[in-house]
Amino acid sequence: MIKTQAYTNPIYKGYFADPFVWEYQGLYYAIGTGAAEAEGQVDEIGERRVFPLLRSDDFLNWNFVGNALLRPDPALGDNFWAPEVAYWEDKFYLYYSVGHEDKNHQLRVATSDSPLGPYQDIGALLDPQSCPFAIDPHPFCDDDGQWYLFYARDFLDTEGGVRAGTALMVDRLQGMTKLAGGGKVVLRARCDWQRFLANRPMYGGIYDWHTLEGPCVRKHAGRYYCLYSGGRWETENYGVDYGVADSVMGPYSDTGNEAGPRVLRSIPDRLLGPGHNSIVLGPDGRTEYIVYHAWDTSRSARRMCLDKLIWTPEGPRCNGPSWMPQTISIRG
Numbered sequence: 001m002i003k004t005q006a007y008t009n010p011i012y013k014g015y016f017a018d019p020f021v022w023e024y025q026g027l028y029y030a031i032g033t034g035a036a037e038a039e040g041q042v043d044e045i046g047e048r049r050v051f052p053l054l055r056s057d058d059f060l061n062w063n064f065v066g067n068a069l070l071r072p073d074p075a076l077g078d079n080f081w082a083p084e085v086a087y088w089e090d091k092f093y094l095y096y097s098v099g100h101e102d103k104n105h106q107l108r109v110a111t112s113d114s115p116l117g118p119y120q121d122i123g124a125l126l127d128p129q130s131c132p133f134a135i136d137p138h139p140f141c142d143d144d145g146q147w148y149l150f151y152a153r154d155f156l157d158t159e160g161g162v163r164a165g166t167a168l169m170v171d172r173l174q175g176m177t178k179l180a181g182g183g184k185v186v187l188r189a190r191c192d193w194q195r196f197l198a199n200r201p202m203y204g205g206i207y208d209w210h211t212l213e214g215p216c217v218r219k220h221a222g223r224y225y226c227l228y229s230g231g232r233w234e235t236e237n238y239g240v241d242y243g244v245a246d247s248v249m250g251p252y253s254d255t256g257n258e259a260g261p262r263v264l265r266s267i268p269d270r271l272l273g274p275g276h277n278s279i280v281l282g283p284d285g286r287t288e289y290i291v292y293h294a295w296d297t298s299r300s301a302r303r304m305c306l307d308k309l310i311w312t313p314e315g316p317r318c319n320g321p322s323w324m325p326q327t328i329s330i331r332g
Contacts, residue, residue: 004285004327005060009271009320010294010303012054012062017293017302018214018276019084020138021114028280029115030054030304031068031083031094032293038302040078040101042071051083051096053116054304059283060328062304069094069110072121077104078174082214082276085115086139086147086176093176094119095137095149100173107134107151125149125179130210133166136276140217141175144250147173150186150215150226156203163197165210168228170249185210186226186243186252193237193260194230214240214276217248217315220290224248225316230261233273233295239265240292242316256314263290265305265320269297272279274321279309284329290318 015035022029034052036042042050049067056062076098083096092112099105106128110119126134131153138150150170158164171183189195190212200209214229225247231238239261242250256262264274270307277292288309293302307320319326 002329003026005058005330006325006327007060007306008037008325009305009307009322011306012051012175012304014303015066015301016054016304019291019293020082020084021291022085022087022277022278023280024087026057028056028059029085030056030062030291030303031085033081033083033182033302034067037080037300042078043108048311049118050080051094055116058330061155065116068112068117069096069119070117070121071230072098072108073296075089076108079105081105082136084138084278086141086312087115088141088147091120091176092117093139095125095139096136099133104128105133105135106131106139107149111177116295122177124296135166136214138217140248143219147176148217148219148248149173149179150258151214152213155185155188155203156205156207157186161182161193162190162205163210164202165189165194165212166211167212168215168226168243174234178321184249186215186250187254190231193308198211214279216279218279218312220316223244224252227263227277227279227290227316229277232240233266233275234299235238236266236268237261238273238275239258239263239289240277244315246254262314263316264292264321267323268323270323271295271321272299273302274305282328282330284331287329289328290320292321296323 086116172180196211241261244252271293
C-alpha cells in the first residue's frame with residue numbers, strides 16, 4: 001500500500017551543504033559539507049573527523065550520527081568540500097576535495113567498511129601540481145559495472161566561444177581509487193547566466209570568470225544526463241541545469257539553456273542558490289527526488305532540501321525549489 005506524507009523544505013534545519021544522499025539496507029544516509037568544513041574550521045570538530053553524516057529511516061526525518069572522515073594531513077588544508085560516497089564490493093568509498101579556501105584544492109578518496117565510517121584517506125586522485133584546483137567529485141556506475149568520476153576543474157582558455165572558469169570533466173576509475181588518465185571535458189560555460197564574477201583576478205591574470213560545478217549523473221532512457229550547478233549563488237540566475245550525451249564519456253550538450261537553468265533556479269525572497277544536487281529513489285521505490293542545498297533569505301546557512309525530479313520529453317525538470325508543504329509517497 002502507498003500512503004502520502006507531508007514535508008516542508010528544508011528537511012534538515014542544520015547547516016548542510018552539497019548534500020549527497022544514498023540508500024543502504026533500508027536506511028537513508030546523507031553526507032555533506034558542514035559549516036566548519038566550508039569555513040576552514042575543522043580543528044574545532046570533535047575527534048578530528050570531517051563531514052557531517054545524517055541518517056533517516058523514512059527519508060524525511062534526519063538525525064546527525066557523527067562525522068565521517070578521519071582528518072588527513074593538516075598540511076593539505078582546512079577547507080573540505082562536497083563529499084560523495086560510492087558502495088562497491090562490500091566497501092564504501094568517500095570522494096572529496098580539500099584545500100586552502102579557494103585555491104590548491106585536490107581530489108582525494110577514503111575508504112570504510114561501514115556507511116558511517118570512519119573513512120580513512122588513502123590518497124590523491126589527481127596530481128595537484130598539474131591540476132591545482134579540482135573539486136566536487138561525483139562517482140557514477142554505468143550499467144556494465146564500470147565506474148567513472150565526474151568533477152570540476154579550472155580552465156583559462158576561451159577558444160571556440162567557451163568561457164574561462166570552472167567547468168566539468170569525466171574520467172574512468174580504475175579499481176575505485178585511481179583515475180585512468182584519459183579525462184575528457186564534459187561541459188564548458190558558454191552563457192552569460194553562468195558568470196560567477198567579471199574581472200576576477202585568477203592565476204596571475206584578470207578573467208571574466210564563469211562557473212559550472214557540482215556534477216550529478218543519471219542515466220535515463222538510454223542517455224546520460226549530467227546535472228550541474230552554474231553561475232553565482234547570490235543571483236537569481238543561479239541554479240541547476242544539465243547536459244546530455246549518448247555515451248558516458250560524451251560529448252555532452254546543454255543546448256537550450258541560453259535563458260537560464262532549466263531544473264532549479266533561485267526564487268528571490270524565498271530561496272537563494274539552490275544547487276549541488278544528488279538524485280535518489282524515494283521510499284515508494286519508484287519516485288526520483290533531487291536533493292539539493294539552498295540558502296535562506298538572510299544568507300545565514302545552506303540547508304538540505306528535496307523535490308520530485310520529473311522526466312519530460314524535453315529533459316529533466318523539477319517542481320521546486322519549493323518552500324510550501326509538499327507530499328511524498330511512502331510504502332505502507
